Amino acid sequence: IGTIGSPTHRVVDVHTHMYPPKYIELLESRSSIPLIRKFAGAKEPRLIILPAEAESLDKTAGSTETSSSHLPGRPVTTHYSSLAQKLHFMDTHGIDISVISLANPWLDFVAPEEAGEAAKAVNQEFASMCAEPSAVGRLFFFATLPLTAPPETLLAAVGHVRSLRHCRGVILGTSGLGKGLDDPALVPVFRALAANRLTVFLHPHYGLPSEVWGPRATEEYGHVLPLALGFPMETTIAVARMYLAGVFDQVPDLRLLLAHSGGTLPFLAGRIESCVVHDGHLVKEGKVGPGRRTVWQVLREQIYLDAVVYSEVGLKAAVDASGADRLMFGTDHPFFPPLGSDEQGEWESVTWNAEAVKKALGDGTDAARAVMGGNAVEILRLHEDS
Ligand code: URA
């Protein structure tokens, strides 16, 4: 992608996950999804997290089939938990700095009375990784919130993570406190995050109800439909709901970084606008008056988008919607490893995203450099070491 060490042209990966050892242990102890389980005949244990995978997990239970292409989930390699492996991956792809985050489904499934401590343990593990001598200056992180915990524990967690060196925000799924991100009960949490300049990295997990994929999906279509379409629609719906609920107006300092270039939001913002303006109910309620901020304004003022969309077509829509100064490169490591080549070498999923930036903004242009790293350094304050 570029040469490491050019101080003026840093390459930063803002969408890159890890499951630290304590979280892996938590998943290994479970018997329903999300879980990690060993299968006879498979070298690596399997990570089974997606709702769409639950069905194939049930099927495997009753069969002796052990061919790895038929096992549910994905193999848990060292790429998921090893700091050395993350740094090797960064070096291989010319990535100077990574802003790591716990991967889905975070602590969404943890019992209310355990969530606070679990979040502390996970966030402490991330803070320690970023403070390792081999990582200092190269790793920052998005923390995890104990969303199932009582409100006071949740707000205390915001106070905890803001004090952690190298923490630059929090990763958040779309379920919120159980009712989604347009839940008024979340507003105090958003206010606390905004007041502490913690960016919310909004990331999907739940997709869409599995019926929409039809009866053939589990057997024949792999993970394509939930990952390629369910994930981005989930993000789109979550942000549209926040917009309609007025969350962006209630918390004007809130900053959201949307995974996968905003799902389909850049492409559909015009349609959302039209549906708002032509909605009799909203008009009657006075919600479409002259003071209304449009989706387009929110996209340019409160939203950042990652560049994890794998094609210049989607990336151009993201640039048009939010501006090249609000777009940030990402890889989604350790997901989407190369299946036909060495995992220690170059990952095609990464080069596709880097190529898309070049094609959309021009090779070596200021805008391309900003997207590859400059924006992240500024927006997430990666030049500060506290
Ligand atoms: N699959 C997941 O479960 N999460 C990601 O972030 C990417 C792929």
Ligand code: ZN
């Ligand atoms: Zn991801």
